[in-house]
Amino acid sequence: MEETKAREGMLTGKKRWIMIIGVLLISVTSQAASYGQNLVLPGKLESFGLNSYYSIYATMGGLGMMIALPLAGVLGGRFGVKRMTIIGLVSQFAIRFALMFAPNMALFTLLWAVMGLASGLYMSAPYTIMATLIQPEERSKFYGYIATASAIGTLVGPGLTGAVIDAIGADAGLIVYGIFAIIPLVSLTILYPNQKNSLYAGKKFDFVGLLFLVVFVCCTVLWLCMYGTFFPVLSVPGILMPAAAAAALAGLILYEAKVDNPSVPIAMFKRKRFRATFCIQFLLVAYSTCIIQYAVRYVTLHMGGTSLMSSTVTYPQTIVQAVLGLFVGVLIGKHFKKRFRILALSELAIYLAALLLLSTLQPTSSMIVIYAATAIGGISQALSQSLHAAFFQSELQPAEIGKAQGMFQFASTGGGSIFGAVAAAFVNHGANYNQIFLVGAAFVGAALVIALFTFRFSKEEIEEAERAIAKH
16 A cells, blocks of 8 residues: 555656655665764764773664664554654754763763664665655666665765864764755655554554563673673673573564564564575674774774775775666666576675685785775675565565565664674684684675575576566
């Protein structure tokens, strides 16, 4: 119903294309905010004397997103995707503005963690909204455009943020990304209808499921970040926190399976393609985490580079991603089922090669080594953003896309937060950044193994799709 309504009336012709541009700029905003904040963080931590806790704070930023993303589809269905996207965009900016004036460590820490809640409310919106603006057969093409928009965000965001930090200071770097959110806010407010899912009408919100999710996420991430540094493994918090996380996860699975309006739509895992893609996405974001947390940091900490120089780490990746994103969707669109497997496996193999190359870095290494690694990583970024969502959506009904997309983004953020916490634990126990890149390679290697057995369409599906193409 949402898909039909979105194409009727005002969302046609020029207005439809204006909305599509607004959707693409949501991706730019999200990536500019995410990549830029890792450049801001060192300066803010230095002002509070917290430099040694960089890994913990870098991971903490994903806590709120891990909580918000599984809820995003449910909240969008209950209150409307338009409304939740606007709330996310506005509240994220307000929180980051407040961070500029945080007077002490406690308030800064609280705001930094809460910031992720806001960004999680709109992070999956581009794919959800785009699915209501285009025909199903066009999705891989337009998702390729989203990949290009994301690349622009990761290109312009860090560069702009780094320049502003060097010229003005870390505080200004917190909010400069907001210029990209203006058109999305205006287009959403004026053009896009706020449609709600009738399935949620008259039903109470699932606060119990939300509580289980919060306990699981917080205990898991904080334990991974803090054990061995703030408390030993064999201590009261060292034992209670993982025990509470395990109990909350068990409670979440058992409880959410029985309620008809779950906060966390775990029923999506009954879909085999979604289940496989979720697991693979959870693992492969180790690459992105290595880039935005450790490759960027390697430049300033070990190579003596400036904030502006470290911001250029992602440039080759994003340029390649932006260019390929314009063509990948078009290339595979008509033959998606036939070409999906080889492209998806190639994507994961390229991620693995990029991380192995980063593991060879030395303080005397040329920036060309980092640029080469992120350039080939950009190939995989363009492929994954064009392929993964279109693959698992092939077995979903339109009404399920919003919920599935929120859970899929949870895999990205959750995987990034968990890997970030694991990496922080390794660093706290004496591992160097080269070893962190190897740990990331192990995560991506595991994703490649899973994909070998799951990333495929049946022979009958491929033949049926090719016959349909031949008829037209």
